[in-house]
Amino acid sequence: MSRVAAHRCLLLVVAFCPLSIPPVDAADPLPSWNEGENKQRIVEFVKSVTARTSRWYVPASRRVATFDNDGTLWSEQPMYVQLRFAMYRTHRLAAQHPEWKTLQPFKAVLENDKAALMKAGGPGLMTLVAATHGGTVEEFQAQVAGWLKAARHPRFNRPYTDLVFQPMLELMAYMRANGFKTYIVSGGDIEFMRTWMEKIYGIPPEQVVGSRLKTRLEIRKGKPVLLRLPELEFINNSEGKPVSIRKFIGQRPLAAFGNSDGDLQMLQWTTAGNGKRLAVIVHHTDQKREWSYDRQTSIGHLDKALDEAIKRKWVVVDMKEDWKVIYPFASPQ
């Protein structure tokens, strides 16, 4: 068999042209990035693992890059987008759940009590997600798509999917143009993210990894359907990220991108691999164009990972200094 195959190869030519993804300019693949050490380090990393003559060369089948989503690829302030959706769903479902009137964190949502909602924290958010994200996968994705179409960001009065970071869109396209497979590895719900990421990021469903609800196969009207149960199966954050990457992708990333302590283990595990690795933290430093936060915030909390980044000389992107624009709608056309 091998003798027959050795002198013939499959040649696949794949043309990929989603409308929302920026093209890659060979002269400057990252036009929204200011010149400087961070941009230079990223470009040099990509060159060093893709140039055939480089001692750090890695074949394309091993070029995996993983990206956190909230705060890394789109804005997460003043609250996670998916939390907004969960709140919307809580209102929609409230009539079926009279017990929510007196039960936290539902009560806080229904009474619009932000202090109580913030107090419920991460566990509260997970309770909301589990209770409001169930049903068949098709139903759920239709709910997400409908909501995203109508909802507007409170500060910018635009669809949430407009609040993606132009420099990161360029970076993902640049890495794909250099043979990288780009994956999302985020704490967000896996099917919530799959609803819109292919169109907005050019990342297909099979490259989106997130938190999961328990899912069961049921027969309805003689046909099998997949039903998401109101029960969390896996929270894809912190230690969960390397565990999920190994499970879904089966290899260690060459490069990983995050913005908070929930990304620390992913960045540590990535950089613990052999050869050249790249770890990048997006540091929110631009109060004027976006937000400025790190150690003091509960959403996008960045403390230990910032210390580690400084200690290990990871790339810490300074949004204010490094990025010419934040959002695509602010880009010069």
Add this chain to the structure above:
Amino acid sequence: MSRVAAHRCLLLVVAFCPLSIPPVDAADPLPSWNEGENKQRIVEFVKSVTARTSRWYVPASRRVATFDNDGTLWSEQPMYVQLRFAMYRTHRLAAQHPEWKTLQPFKAVLENDKAALMKAGGPGLMTLVAATHGGTVEEFQAQVAGWLKAARHPRFNRPYTDLVFQPMLELMAYMRANGFKTYIVSGGDIEFMRTWMEKIYGIPPEQVVGSRLKTRLEIRKGKPVLLRLPELEFINNSEGKPVSIRKFIGQRPLAAFGNSDGDLQMLQWTTAGNGKRLAVIVHHTDQKREWSYDRQTSIGHLDKALDEAIKRKWVVVDMKEDWKVIYPFASPQ
């Protein structure tokens, strides 16, 4: 952004030439398949979803094909290959587990008591797997690779990875040449399979989905490592297959291939989708060149899925009639 992107596209050219994968001959992409209705139905399905002018056309990003492994892509008789490995590991680990001398199914393995082992059945096999497949992912894959190199199939006296089905290798290469992404969706352990499938099938780790052990991130000598625990997390069989496909791939396959009742739900869920779908069962009918079994066997039990295949007119491959050769080593060179 979209205006800038619309007139420029990424063009990726991927040359993929693993040594063991057969080339695709445009004149006859399936040379090891005898002419007949089954071959014709498979080829017509592929043409109907890939021809741009077809009313059943599906874009490449939605061309997903899922393949069971044991009995569908390689021989599973007289016993699952992974069960052989688990038995080998049981012997190797026995000194550390004196309790196994009196505890089933370990006792059966250590005393080479095949009747008792068969009696332990599926749950017994799962107990063996959980107890013998732990450790770091790197350690485990090194154990699998070492064993596969040395072990020989009792009937053919060849490495187990020689006992793959030549017609199925051709079929997978043919589908990939037509833009399909080929996935393994098997009851076998996910990391056991990833150890060898890229070389033998041309399927990369991220397209291999299998049963999973619980996995934990640990710090060893200051570095994070992923440790597989001796505890099953998910059995990727029957209802588990559609659940895993949705989780890992995020879309319903266009085509699915299996050989036993453990594949029934995957085939049902695949064919419950819109448009053209293909469901194929490999029926073991060749006692002389391979094995002949279906309703009466415990390994590769095919009963309900065979009834369903007949009722729903799925393609039932008759190995004896449809395949010119079974194994690559028997191929005319």
